[in-house]
Amino acid sequence: xxxxxxxxxxxxxxxxxxxxxxxxxxxxxxxxxxxGGSQNVVAKIDSEKVSTRDFVNYxxxxxxxxxxxxxxxxxxxxxxxxxxxxxxxxxxxxLDDLNVTLGDKSLKEIIIxxxxxxxxxxxxxxxxEKFLITNSLSAPLFETNMAEQEKKRQLLSYLSGGIEIPxxxxxxxxxxxxxxxxxxxxxxxxxxxxxxxxKKIQEIYNRNKEFYTETFKDFKYAELKPLxxxxxxxxxxNFFNKINEIENKILDGxxxxxxxxxxxxxxxxxxxxxxxxxxKIDKKLVQALLxxxxxxxxxxxxxxxxxxxxxxxxxSEIQKDKDDKKVIESIKTQIxxxxxxxxxxxxxxxxxxxxxxxxxMDIFAKDNDLKIESITLTKLKGNEIFSPGVIKRIFExxxxxxxxxxxxxxxxxxxxxxxxxxxxxxxxxxxxxxSFKLKAKFRLANNIYNIYDLSxxxxxxxxxxxxxxxxxxxxx
Numbered sequence: 001x002x003x004x005x006x007x008x009x010x011x012x013x014x015x016x017x018x019x020x021x022x023x024x025x026x027x028x029x030x031x032x033x034x035x036g037g038s039q040n041v042v043a044k045i046d047s048e049k050v051s052t053r054d055f056v057n058y059x060x061x062x063x064x065x066x067x068x069x070x071x072x073x074x075x076x077x078x079x080x081x082x083x084x085x086x087x088x089x090x091x092x093x094x095l096d097d098l099n100v101t102l103g104d105k106s107l108k109e110i111i112i113x114x115x116x117x118x119x120x121x122x123x124x125x126x127x128x129e130k131f132l133i134t135n136s137l138s139a140p141l142f143e144t145n146m147a148e149q150e151k152k153r154q155l156l157s158y159l160s161g162g163i164e165i166p167x168x169x170x171x172x173x174x175x176x177x178x179x180x181x182x183x184x185x186x187x188x189x190x191x192x193x194x195x196x197x198x199k200k201i202q203e204i205y206n207r208n209k210e211f212y213t214e215t216f217k218d219f220k221y222a223e224l225k226p227l228x229x230x231x232x233x234x235x236x237x238n239f240f241n242k243i244n245e246i247e248n249k250i251l252d253g254x255x256x257x258x259x260x261x262x263x264x265x266x267x268x269x270x271x272x273x274x275x276x277x278x279x280k281i282d283k284k285l286v287q288a289l290l291x292x293x294x295x296x297x298x299x300x301x302x303x304x305x306x307x308x309x310x311x312x313x314x315x316s317e318i319q320k321d322k323d324d325k326k327v328i329e330s331i332k333t334q335i336x337x338x339x340x341x342x343x344x345x346x347x348x349x350x351x352x353x354x355x356x357x358x359x360x361m362d363i364f365a366k367d368n369d370l371k372i373e374s375i376t377l378t379k380l381k382g383n384e385i386f387s388p389g390v391i392k393r394i395f396e397x398x399x400x401x402x403x404x405x406x407x408x409x410x411x412x413x414x415x416x417x418x419x420x421x422x423x424x425x426x427x428x429x430x431x432x433x434x435s436f437k438l439k440a441k442f443r444l445a446n447n448i449y450n451i452y453d454l455s456x457x458x459x460x461x462x463x464x465x466x467x468x469x470x471x472x473x474x475x476x
Contacts, residue, residue: 042472043082044463045089052468058085059472066293073473082469090460091152100151107147126237133240134302163448169440170433171426177380179395180422184374186361187385188413191368192340196332204331205322212327216272218314219289220256222265224307229263235305243307247300256298256311265309272316340410347415348404356402358417387412394418 043050059081064072072078112123119127132139205212224246226232226239242263249259260267270289273279277286288303292312301308320327350356356364365372375385380395382388390405390412397403397418406413426433 040468042465042468043086044465045086045093045460048089048093050086050089052472055082055085056472078469078473082464086462090456090462091155092148093460094456095148095151095155098155100154102147102150102154107143107150110146110150111143129237130235130240133244134305134307163441163444165437165440165444167428169444170437173436173440173443174426174432175423176392176395178424178426179378180424181377181395182374182419182421183377183394183397184361184372184417184419186365186370186372186415188370188415191370192336192343192413194339196335200335201328201331202322204334205327209319212320212322212324212330213317214274214320216274216316216318217270217290217292217312218272218316219270219292219310219312220267221270221289221301221308221310222260222267224263224265224309228265246309250298250300250309254298256309259298259309269313272314337410340406340413344404344406344410344413351402351404356415358402361402361415361417364415386414390414 040052041049042052042055059078062081068077111117111128116131117123117128131137132142135142224243226235229242229246230236230239232239246259246263257267259265270279270281270286273281273286273290275287275290277283279286285303285308288301289310289312292299292310295312295315297311299310299312301310322328347356350360361372364370377386377391377394380388380391382391386394387407390407393403393405394416397405397416399418399421401418403416403418404413405416426436
């Protein structure tokens with residue numbers, strides 16, 4: 001995403017916007033699909049046609065990797081991408097229908113006040129042009145994107161404006177983070193930390209040898225410096241014009257050596273490198289290089305205001321030894337995760353079916369040499385035992401109930417029994433009241449936006465040309 005638009009991604013409204021921009025049409029149910037029709041139309045939104053060319057261009061901009069492209073005919077990825085694309089189109093239609101506009105003068109004010117383009121606290125035309133060149137953008141494209149973002153922000157403000165939050169919603173939001181909850185729990189760490197035999201490790205290695213390989217890549221590259229390109233040390237407009245010129249030659253398929261010779265560039269080779277980066281090359285440059293996947297294709301790399309011409313010359317897959325420390329750790333991790341998934345599934349099933357009662361909790365602890373501990377929690381803030389995410393789940397557990405709670409990575413696993421909960425009151429005079437009122441407003445606004453999504457689905461009739469969509473799938 002563009003740097004100057006990134007600021008929106010840090011706001012709540014942008015996060016809510018994702019739910020509106022990417023409307024899940026595929027799951028709502030579209031209008032009747034047409035089996036024939038023009039090969040140049042992949043979908044219709046009411047009378048608005050979505051051209052095959054525009055959608056394919058959108059696919060290309062996504063920079064799908066080689067494996068994703070190969071899998072397009074076999075998966076529903078392209079259907080999901082089309083759903084996202086249509087969602088964005090629908091939002092633009094809705095903005096037009098609501099007459100949400102942005103004048104040239106307003107757009108100019110947004111751009112000239114963007115910190116990205118300031119120099120000495122003033123708008124710099126040079127900084128603006130440098131930004132466009134280094135991000136391979138034209139001014140019209142960038143300004144169109146900026147205008148669309150601002151119009152979406154206006155729509156969100158329109159939808160969320162005037163919401164008055166009742167006190168009970170503030171109280172609910174407060175209690176999601178503030179409770180006095182007495183619990184008993186079993187930490188399952190010891191239950192899962194069991195020794196793994198070398199025989200089992202050997203068995204997993206033999207069965208999955210293809211996964212225990214290491215990818216090494218070899219590159220040749222040239223750094224594009226002002227002194228080499230224009231004979232000066234300044235990053236001036238002349239230099240960026242030359243950079244743009246070189247990038248265009250790369251896009252036109254001119255060979256690496258020919259470009260290097262034309263601009264008197266010094267070429268270097270990396271030798272075989274991988275993510276361990278045991279070479280003397282800058283770590284960030286290595287990370288950028290390793291992202292390149294296509295052999296013998298010249299690429300332009302922009303890295304922290306440094307510019308490189310790069311070509312991946314060789315990819316090698318080297319088999320790792322079964323006694324390699326990292327291989328052994330990987331296999332152990334795999335076995336542990338499988339064990340946790342299977343055991344947690346059994347426990348969760350018994351808890352759901354009310355077979356795992358409080359008395360059964362005592363038996364389970366005794367049979368597995370585990371300890372039942374007690375603790376009183378008062379805040380969502382994590383402690384030495386529980387992470388905030390786990391505590392949030394504990395706070396959601398009803399009294400006299402048992403719950404199996406794990407973190408996202410299955411690292412921490414607990415059996416929880418909720419004994420007693422006290423819910424404190426928050427007063428309007430509290431210094432935290434406005435903070436929880438804002439959170440309650442965000443939650444309510446999110447529900448409103450979900451309803452708005454549904455209303456858009458009823459308002460706009462979407463039809464998919466399946467023949468054209470399948471043809472696009474099979475073209476990759």
